[in-house]
Amino acid sequence: MLSTTPSELEANQSGSSGTVTRTNEGASEAASGSNESARFRKYASTPLADAKHPTAIASPLSCIRLLAFPMDIIYEIFGQLYPLDLANLAQTNRAFRAFLLESPQSDGLWKTVKVVAGETPDGPLCVPQVAWVRAMYCEYECAGCGQYSRDEVDFVLLRRICFECRWTRLLHHDWLISKSEHPILSALVLQLIPYTSMRTLSGSDIPGKRYWEPEIAATTAKVLKYWEDIEAGKPGATEALDQYKEERVQYTRAIIEHGATCKEWLRIRKKEEQALRATQYKRCVPMVARVVKFRISDCFW
Template sequence: MRETKPSFFSEMPLDILHLILGLLDPRELLSLTRTNRAFRQTLLADNARPIWKSARMHWPGGSPDCPPDISEARWADLLFGDAKCDMQGCKSEDVPVNFTLRRRVCRACMKEHLVSKRIYRRVYPKYDKSILYLIPSGNDGCRSQFWERKRCEYYWDGDIQNMAKQVANYQEDIKSGKAGAEDAFLSFKSARTAYVESVTEHAQVCMDWLEDQEYLRRKQAVLRIKARRKACVIFSNER
């Protein structure tokens, strides 16, 4: 049996590899993560964050800053990845990103997972309604027709459930008489309120960027058409 030789990739110094990968754009990096395990592990490692950031910054028109609570790779996937629904098993395509929910979810999956403020009490009778002030609503994260028609605020069910657990933990500490529990809960709610505001503001920046990107795409398409027409005219004159 022929002996397998170690790959050139595995022997390459990490700093040299990072230098090479830093020349690629976000879509090329995303493609590499799907090539093999070695590339995936390298690009999804914590020390690969500068590679993704550099790729984003060199993208035509730049890109919105990556939020501190998600990875650069995930952010690149939302901005530049395949427009497929994030939900497991769903094959929907051409799905827009919702920047407050930080997800790319199709209409069918949104209808399954979104909870409106109007029916919140009915769906979660044991949860306090104040929880909704601690999580972003999906209404401010996308400008698609689906959201433009919504007259009530909608929230992701998983976000509601996760926040309810955190609030319950603080309330349990207060109930048990833990020292500083009430102050900790107040600080938590204050931080979450500020977080929701920052997410909403950042979402507006992201949606404006998407519109600018669409303008650039159309402008480049027009330039390509003009270039082809000019080439055809030159070719015809030379015949």
């Protein structure tokens, strides 16, 4: 789940903290016991990564041999992969990780595979490349009920959520505040979480900020932990809370702005696809009519 700040996201995956950049994400995918990493590891569980007997490409020696090929050949090979395959490969071992996430060629390679897979826009800088790819190209599985879902990925929540779960697990801002036993805490928490909107069956937005239920619970728990530290008189606890709030606000703002850009991209793409289908339909109708006419005339011979 991406209910974390940029540094948390990075820290969860790398075991370190600091400024989040794509170049740091290589080490980030390796370890942590957090829910975020658990989610990423779930999607990283490919036959290649989990094989008891490593395949040729997964063995360190073969990896070194492959990466010893001329760069244009490697680029050509990897450029044929699907983005999710590349993400899995990046998490196979350190050599692939360094090449795919930290080398100068990596940005161009990711762009190439994304274009081939449907020109998905790049993610915001605050979200690591692999995390973004997993969100965009993950299986058709609703993050709420786990059922198969063809619903679009929510570009702000970075999840695919089915229509039913959007109604039951996306909670309205005003309702949350009115029902809360601690409105001040709730108001603070809601400032730190990305929000989305409800959609009608036709896909149009319904006004109002909606929050993903599990993110509310996770962020509330973190804020309460900071409060406990402050009440216990731990040194630096107040500053730590302030830093957390600042990071979360920046992260939330960035991902919401980026989500709006992605939605516009999706709207234009749908329009183009509709126009293409209409053109294809116009071309097909006369051909089908000719075939039907031919068959009917054939019947009377």
